[in-house]
Each structure stands twice: as C-alpha cells, then as structure tokens.
Amino acid sequence: MAITPPSNRLWWKEPIHGLEIGWIVISFLWGLFMFFFMIAWHFIGQQNLSTETYRVTTAAYEQKVIDFADEYQAMDENGDYLEEDFVPVVRPPAGADVYILARTYEFWPIVELERGQSYRVHLSSVDLQHGFSLQPTNINISVHPGYEHVMHITPTESGVFGIVCNEFCGIGHHLMTGRIRVVEPGTGDAATGPADEPADDSIQAEG
C-alpha cells in the first residue's frame, strides 16, 4: 500500500509493468515533440513574439510617442486633424516605426495601419504594468514601464480593433482601452474591409 513501506524491500529491482513502460515512452516522445515544435515554429510559423527590447526611461518613451503622433497625425479633407473621442488618429506610412503608449488609463494614440503591410510597433508603459490585449483577434502582450518592446506586426484583416488592458493596473483598470484601425491597402477606409466587428456608434471621426 502507498501508506506502508514497499512490501518488497528491493523495490527498485522489481520489473516494471508493460503498460507503464508503454506510457512512459509515449509521454516522453510527446514531450519531445512539443518541445521541438516550439523551436520549429520559430522557423515555420508566422506568429512568434519578438524579443527585441530596449531599456528606456518613461519620459524618453513618452516623448517618442508624442513626436510620432505629431509627425503622422491624420487629417481630414478640410485639413483638420483627425480625432476619435478626442484621441488623435495617427496614420504612419507602411513599414514605419509605430509607437503606442500605455498609461493609466488609456492606450494612446489611435493608429491606423494598412492591411498586409508590416510595421515596427513599439510598446511601453509610462507608469505601471499594463496588458495589451487586441480584440477580437485576441493577441495578448504584457507591457512594462522602462522596457521598450519592438515587434514587427502585419495586420491580416481590416476593420476596427479594440485594445483592452488585461493586467490589473488600479481602480480604473476596466476603463483602460485603445483602438487600432486597419484599412484596405490604398483606400484609407476601414469600413470597406471585411470587418467582422460591426461599426460601433461611438466610432466616428471628429474635428
């Protein structure tokens, strides 16, 4: 019994049951497979989280994001700056460096990307830890203050995407959201894409 000393004093010399041996072999091989599959995905897969990271002071990062927003803030046909819910909409060219800032309680600014284009997206926080959770695609990445995380991201679908904070960051955690717009190449219009997200009535250009 498991609560008494082994009945056979030389228990390590007992033969092993065939079923146990079979199962050990299967478990071991399956473990090896899963282990090597993670490595293989770095070569065959298109979704591998970047490890490119730089130390940065929160003030320096904040300045980079402001400069980025100033440079590329989108304009409407009258030449007025575009905002949604008083948050600037920024339209970087394909391939550009894109800066997103997390702070209590917002992701700032709103960026507009083109489907199928690759961007170098920078992500960091200027205060606490936050969680970048892109919806409804469900891509989830931690955001730390003091660490600038750089990822090459290529949106594969157009539409309006929400960001929700999924790392607890204080009493306003459930207020912390952001937005990424993805437009069809060359159109500058998210609405023409096959957005599986019905356009929410709070989403409208202002300014």
Add this chain to the structure above:
Amino acid sequence: MTTIDTGAIGAAVPRAEFRTCRFSGLRIEANAEKLIKFNAVTAVLFLALGGLMGLLVALTRWPAVQILPADWFYLVLTGHGANVLLFWIIFFEIAVLYFAGAVVLGSRLAAPKWAWTGFVLMVVGAVMANYAVLRGDSTVMFTSYPPLQASQWFYLSLVLFAVGALIAVFVFFGTLVVAKAEKTYDGSVPLVTFGAITAAIIAVFTLASGAIILVPTWLWSLGLVTNIDSLMYKVVWWGMGHSSQQINVSAHVAIWYAIAAMVVGAKPLSEKVSRMAYFMYILFLQLASAHHILAEPGMSSAWKIVNTSYMMYLAVMGSMIHGLTVPGAIEAAQRRNGFTRGAFEWLTKAPWGNPAFSGMFLSLVMFGFIGGISGVVLGTEQLNVLMHNTIYVPGHFHGTVVAGTTLAFMAATFLLVPLLFQRDIIWPRLAKWQPYVFGLGAAGISLFMMGAGTLGVPRRQWDISLADAVLRFEFPPAAYLMMGLNGISGVLAATGGVMFIVIIVATILAGPRLDRPGAKLAFPLHDKARERVSTYGSEGTLKLPGTIILVTLFFAAFVLYYFVNWKYLSELWLFR
C-alpha cells in the same frame, strides 16, 4: 536540522504519547495529532473566508448581476487569491506534511515547539494580510506586481507567513530524521511520504524565492529601496508562485495514492515508476516560472522554451505517469477485490458513495483533463499569446487548484477527521453529495472562464461592457453568456464549499464518537477480507484494460486540443 533537534530535547518531548487508531492501525502521537488538527482547521477557516470572496467575485463578473462596486471587487479579488491560494492551501499542506511524516511513519513529531512557532507565525501573517487588504490600501492582487504598491503590512504579512511555513517544513524534515533514528518503520519510506518529501523539497525552494523577492519589495514599500524592477520581480516572484503550485501537485498526488490505498486497498503498480515520476518533479518543476513570462518583453526565446517546458516536458511526463499509475493501481486493486467483469466493472462498482473516493477520483480526472491539458497549452511559448492574462488563465488554474488540489484536500478531510478527532462524519447522506456538487461547480467555473478567455475577456476586470471607457468596443454575446454561466457555476461551487465546511465543523463539534467499543465508520475503510484473488496484481497476470482506455482518451483529447490551438494561432496577425 540540529536547531530543530535542540528544540525537541526540551523538557517533555521524549515522553511521546501514542494511541493506535482502531480502524486504520496507524500510530498517532499526541503532538502530531494536535498540530495536524490545528493546521487543518485553520485551513478550512481560510477556505470559508476565501471561498465567500470567490463567490462575490464570480457574482460580480456575471454581467447581469455585478454585485460589488469596482473598488470592492478589486479588493475582494485580492483577498480571494491570498486566502485560498496561499492560506487555505498551505495550512492544509502543513497538515499533510505532518501526517505523512509523523502519522504515516508512526513517529513522534520532531520539535513540537518549533512547529507551534511556525503555526503562530503563519496565523499572524495570514491575519495581517487580511487586515492589510481590508484597509483598502493594498488592492494589488495577490501577485502585487510593482510599480503598483501595497501597504507595508501586505508584504510583511506574506514574509511572516512564508517564514512560518518554512519552519514547518523543517519540522517535517526533522520528523523524518527522528523516525529513521527511532526505527519506527522498516525499509524505505512509503510512497505517500515520498510524495510529501517531494512537496517539502520544492517548498524550500519556493519559500526562499518568496523571501528573496518580498523582502526587498517590503523595504521598497517602506521607502528604503527606491526601485523594484518590474520584470525581475515577475521572474523571481513566479519562482515562488509557480513552483508552489508544484507543491500542490505533489501533495494532492500523494493524497490520491493515500485515499486509493485506504479506501480500496490499492498499491502502486510499481514503486519504482511512481517514485521516479516524483523525482522528475524535484528535478524540473522549479523551472516553470517562465509560464508567466512568455508574453513579456526582455527574455530570450531559448530561455522561455527550456524553462516553460520544464526541460523538455520531463515534469509533465511525471504528471502523466501519475495519471496512469493512480487509476491503474485502483483498477488492479478493484479487480483483486473481485470486480473483474468487462473493462469498467472496477470503476462502476467503486465506492462512489464514499466522498473520499469520489472526491479523489473526480479530482484526478478533472486535474488531468481540464487543468493539465489547458496548462500545457497555455505554457507553450507561442500559444501563450492567445490567452495570456485573459480569463482563460483563472479558468485553467481553477481546473488545477480547485477541481484538482482543493477537491483532493476535501476528500482527504473526510478520512482525516474521523481519524484525528475520533468522531464520525455527522451527515453521511449530505457528505455523499458534497464532492459532486463542488466538483460540478469547479468544473463549470474552469470551463466557462476558459471559454470566455478564448473570446478575449480579460482577467481581474470589473466591467467587460467597457461602459465608462473612452474608446469602446463590444465583446461578443457569447462572452456574456460564458460569464453568466461562470456565475451560476460559482454559486454551485460555493454551495459545495458550504456543504463541506458545515459537515466538517459539525462533525468536529458533534459527530458520533468513535472511541467507544463497537463504533463503526459511516464510510468504511478497505477491508482485506474482500481481496479474493490474492495473486492478482503480480506483474505477470496484471491486466488493466479500463486504465488503457482512460489514458488513450486522455491522450487523444490532449493532442487534439494542442493542435486546435496551433491552428487558432496560425490565423492571427503576423508578428515576429
């Protein structure tokens, strides 16, 4: 261990008093008995408090109910995590260690004074933590990630608790030494004790990591340290936070073996394999803090892969082996008991009305199918991005730590209470149902939170309607449905929890006394006389078709679910 022994050589200790349990034949020493009782009862009280908080959390996350306001929700969630994951589980584990050390080996407890010191420190720590949380200035979740800062009392309380637990672990080691020296057993230690040793070794590593990170953090809250690096904190903190889950696994696997032995007379298929599986835990489980760092910047992929897989999944292999050997041992024992028809008579004729057995078996199945499979998927480097910090994560660990560990501990309590308090379970009919009610609820909260997580619902979040956020978007209606079903399951789990606590407390206070001649147990232990074919179980004749079917099912579910998630991943945006 010398320090402990000096404690033991105080005035009264050599006169250890023993009594022998009439039902199990175990020799129980008075000090050990008292300490096990106190630790276990304290554990149950914290389960009551933490469980109530869990119910409030689940009802708040049910969008149609949302019972608590936001600030109270976050406060109560912090309390829930600390009370159940730390205090309920660890107090109970100390009881398990003392049981597996002193009672199973028939020894006296080494250094009872130190054991009481540890107990008092733990109680002080646990009470202080609740004080800190209820003050309202420590709403940081039990993980307390900096730069979010709690009051100094919060960190101090956890340090005190950890020191107390560490002392208890050393008392356990001391007891092993005493038992060996006083020759209270013959040969190697029993498998259950071996499992407890595994748990204790991991506990030392874990509690040390906890101290390494919480002491500087405490100094930081006092203003004596200016900065705690948020990434470094996470890596070290999870050296405690994740490894301590392996204490739970080792402890509840030991309990599976113990209950199977006591209730149906199961003995391990082979001692060698089961012990080797435990040994895998000792070697590799420490690594897995990376499970919590996979979506983090700043750590290399190589580190993540080696660490998250516990070095090529060798520790997972340990769990998979226990997942075979426990039901295998039960099947072999039941066949020996005469239930030999078909592939599953051993299972259908098992003592399902005995809450120790049913709780144990439900724990085994749900830990494997719900907690285990989801854990491996969640801990895969790339797949983690699909559900990191969504409510899938609490879904996964309610499968391990509630449906697995908590249910196993509850099952063990139904055996421990008659053994230690010498009182029989007061309401056997109610007790019969308890594992099913709690188990169903626990399975529900696990699965529905996992479901909601795959739809993107964040964890630790008060309002998924985002009603007051500036930039809004809608979660799909299915997410609301899942959170509602989670709330209903939470009510069910809480009902099972209340049943457990009421039965146990009433039994301790007023259960029928067992120390009278002729008294019988409501849930009898294994009766040797039932073993008909005494040779059944020798390696040559052993056939376990039922277990083969069960593990095949498990493996198929595992592989299928694993690849489904890779398919989901491949459909995401491209990133590198």
